[in-house]
Amino acid sequence: MDATFEKGSWMNRDTYPGRLPQPSALKGALHRHLIDALEEEDDNLLDGSRFMLLQFVTNQLSDYIQARHLAYSRYEQDQLAEELVDELIGFGPLESLLRDPTVTEILVNGPYRVFIERSGVLQQIDLRFIDEAHLLQVIQRILAPIGRRLDESSPMVDARMPDGSRINAVIPPVAIDGAALSVRKFRQDMLRSADLLASRSLNRDMLEFLELAVRQRCNILISGGTGTGKTTMLNMLSQLISPRERLVTIEDTAELQLKHDHVVRLETRPPNADGHGEVVARDLVRNALRMRPDRIILGEIRGTEVLDVLMAMNTGHDGSMTTLHANNAQDALLRLESLVGMAGVQVAERTLRQTICSAIDVVVQLIRLADGRRCVSEIQEVVMLRDDQFVTNTLFRLDRQGNGVFVRESANPAGEKLKRIF
Ligand SMILES: Nc1ncnc2c1ncn2[C@@H]1O[C@H](COP(=O)(O)OP(=O)(O)OP(=O)(O)O)[C@@H](O)[C@H]1O
Ligand SMILES: [Mg+2]
Structure with a gap:
């Protein structure tokens, strides 16, 4: 458990030893008390200003505490009032986490278990929702303004919040133990090459190599598991592209932050409530090809767009980059192959492997180590097919084994583009 005090975790016993009996039960009771009090009010305070609501809550809270002879300082009461207001009109316990810039990820597994990631390390924290209904209410509150819905018939949603944070929510019956929510918070300042060097995600040699590979228009596939830093790496490498080039980016939820002037950003779209209007990555890749891009940056390959992207890489859009979910470079290549199969395209295995082999020049594999460090585990050149x-x-x-240092394994690349680098 996180022993440090955080706004929102006022029930933390380390901070308030022995003073708060059954704090979350009390907070729950206060929440219900306030809902009743608000219902009795004529004014619709929930639709008015935060200030008015805060005043109302502060007064109610003060009466409640006095009536029950509870020991709370003025400071604690104010803090509690803020939190209750957050809960009534905002995102509840998530509010403080969303505001805290040191929190990069929030994972909620049902109402009583909340995890956050700080400095690469995942930890459970002493924050909770009142109950399942409260959690669902907060999820709906996040989704409503962005026009997304969640119910039994569509129990999963993947969306972007107005601040750019990425949110995924799954509710019962699909989520068996209660609603689950994952928020990948938007970073104003995506990590740059200097940051990645500082966090030992790669070394200077590797960075120089990648810079040259981008300049030589290598097609680069970034591979790694969930949250290993694929998008961050894609963003960093894309920044190395000359500002004179015209880029088209294609993402499911726009995360890339490119400083280029000449960039067109495209985002896929889920179907509307009637099941119409879906725009998938494949449609966008095809459209991108008609936009005369110098390079196409695809956020992640995950479906039917795979063959279109490989073809684009092979035919004049070299220098394109994308990411893929796989545990090592070989798996990444095989995964491309199986995605083509899953897309229902019938291509002979050999032809398909040749297409993949000539499309992808370099695979950058990422991993996340046990201590939270995210780094490149290998950079592989895709050389050829031997015996298919x-x-x-x-x-x-x-x-x-060797203290997590990087080693240069080979200085003899086979491909023409890479030979120009070494
Ligand atoms: N090299 C790095 N050093 C430190 N933190 C990093 C590094 N790369 C990424 N991060 C942080 O890790 C989190 C996940 O990064 P990112 O979104 O790039 O991962 P991802 O592999 O694309 O995740 P997903 O699989 O969910 O798409 C972000 O908060 C990001 O800022
Ligand atoms: Mg990503």
């Missing part, structure tokens, strides 16, 4: 198997050449790798 992918042959790759490890250029750099992380030596996991």
Whole structure:
């Protein structure tokens, strides 16, 4: 448990030893008391200003506490009033986490278990929702203004909040133990190459190599598990592209932050309530090709767009980049293959592997170590097919035995583009 005090965790016993009996039960009781009091009020305070509501809550709280002879300082009461207001009109316990810039990710597994990520480390915190209904209410409150809905017939949603944060919510019956919510908070300042060097995500040699690979218009596939830093790496590499080039980015939820003037950002769209109007990545890739881009940056390959992207990389849009979910470079290539199969396209295995082999020049594999450090585990050159198997050449790798240092494995790339680098 996190022992540090956070706004919103006023029930933390380390901070208030012995003073708050059954704090979350009390907060729940106060919440219900306020709902009743608000119902009795003529004014519709929930639709008015925060200030008016805060005043009302402060007064109610003060009466409640006095009537029950509870020991709370003025400061604690104010704090509690703020939190109750957040709960009534805002995002409840999430409000303080969303405001806290050191929190990068919020994961809610049902109403009573909230995890956050700080400095790469995931930790459970002493915050909770009153009950399942409260959690659902907060989720709906987040989704309503962005026009997304969640109910039994569509129990999953993936969306972008107005501040750019990415949110995913799943509710029962699909989420068996109660609603689950994941928020990947938007960073105003996505990590840049200097940050990645400082956090030992890669070393200077590797960065120089990648800079040159981008300049030589290598097609780069960034591979890694969930939250390993794929989007961050894609963003960092895209920043290395000359500002004179015309870029088209395609994402499910727009996260990339490119400083280029000449960039067109496209975002997929889920179907509306009637099941119409869906725009998938494949539609956008096809459209992008008609927009005369120098390079296409696809946020993540995950479906039917795979063949279109590979073809684009092979035919004049070299220098394109994308990410994919896989545990190592070989798996990443095989995953591309299976995605084509899943897209229902019938291509002979050999032809398909040739297409993949000539499309992808470099695979940058990312991992997340046990201590939270996110880093490149290997940079592989895709060399050729031998006996119909992918042959790759490890250029750099992380030596996991040797204190996590990076080693240059090979300085003899096979491909023409890479030979110009070494
Ligand atoms: N090299 C890094 N060093 C430190 N923090 C990082 C690094 N790369 C990414 N992060 C942080 O890790 C979190 C996840 O990063 P990112 O969104 O890039 O991962 P991802 O692999 O794209 O995740 P997903 O699989 O959900 O798409 C972000 O908060 C980001 O700021
Ligand atoms: Mg990502």
